[in-house]
Amino acid sequence: MEVKVGDLVERKSYQRDLLFRVTEIKEENGKTLAILFGAEFRIEADAPIDDLIIVGQREYKAREKQVIDTLEKAYRLFQQDHHLAKQRNEYYSTGGYTNEVSYFQVPGRVLHLDGDPLYLQKCLDLYTKIGVPVQGVHCKETEMHEKIGGLLDYYQPDILVITGHDAYAKTKGKMNDMKAYRHSRHFVQAVREARKKYPSLDHLVIFAGACQSNFEALIRAGANFASSPSRINIHALDPVYVVAKISFTSFMERVNVWDVIRNTITGERGLGGIETKGILRTGLPFQYYEE
Structure with a gap:
């Protein structure tokens, strides 16, 4: 079966460890290569066409059930934390429950920049489910540093998410070598541009990075939270849980x-x-x- 753009595939040379989505097929040095985006994790890779195995719908559905179970567990844990925090805020707002008063809460507003439109929509759905006010913008990783200033001026967020796809290649350099990463340098540039407008770590909370990103460089650039300390893959929805915790904390x-x-x-x-x-x-x- 011929591999096409949009197919779900796995790599034989990596023992079919991760599920990818084919986003582009191109010729390079006489070889046919597929550009791959992780279907569950924020990683970008490329592979020869003959190294790929197409994942059928039946097999995908079986894997999808495992993924859904993992997501539901994470969501339940977050909800437990959120419920406890809400009870604590209610206690203080009512003077230890001594006053019958109705109060309201204003959570932190999020601007989420994502290099992957499908992951962005998944994140927006989760933000809505949790109750975090959010604006989402699809933006290529290479263009984020150019657009971040105008987006911050327009949306005026409390929290900024800069994410998409990334990857670290040991063959291209050591862990501190930015040339060894697909998009870490672009994330770093975007964080620096954001910090030019909001130098204080408390006036704008920033999450930056994707799979295998240069964690240390992102923190030095001014991110409050980043990936990936151990250069492992992060799940597509992890940024949402990080910033939601900040958004709902007093x-x-x-x-x-x-x-x-x-x-x-x-x-x-x-x-x-x-x-x-x-x-x-x-x-x-x-x-x-009443309306």
């Missing part, structure tokens, strides 16, 4: 890094960061008007 509190990443799908090997203030603000009274 601005009076500081969020411990472990509290942020412990309920993500990838965990501390794929995600890390620095101590960061929450964004959520609580107000009162809450007025209900």
